[in-house]
Amino acid sequence: MRIAVPTEGQTKEAPVSPHFGRCDYYCIYDSETLAFDFVTNPFVKENAAGNKAAGLLHDHAVDFVIAQEIGSKAQQTLNKLQIKTFHSKSEGSLIDQIYKFMERDLPELTKGTKDNKHDHVHHEAHEHNH
Helix, strand or coil, X not given: CEEEEEECCCCCCCEECCCCCCCCEEEEEEXXXXXXXXXXXXXXXXXXXXXXXXXXXXXXXXXXXXXXXXXXXXXXXXXXXXXXXXXXXXXXXXXXXXXXXXXCCCCEECCCCECCCCCCCCCHHHCCCX
8 A cells, every 4th residue: 555645854754744735745655565755746836736736646556645734625636536535633753644544543534624725824935826
């Protein structure tokens, strides 16, 4: 199985990004090969970043996503692509979140954690216009 985690770095100890569609990287962990592959998010500054990111992860044959925050439209796209999403409620490294997922300690999401109105503060590198 292949698990994607939005992250702020390219190591197993990197923090999980709170922004599904606007993260810097996605770590794709393959439980069969035990490989950690990092994919740069090319959509970080685009409109509909979450929807486009969902397609990117589908292209990488991802089965599951672990996310802290995800918009409702991105979640709908993941649902249509049959990629299940699990909620990471706590901050921590991506390896910690993968362990929690493997231990079945993360709840499944069927709806986004937020609507698509941006009611949060963006870091300087993650600014986007609406």
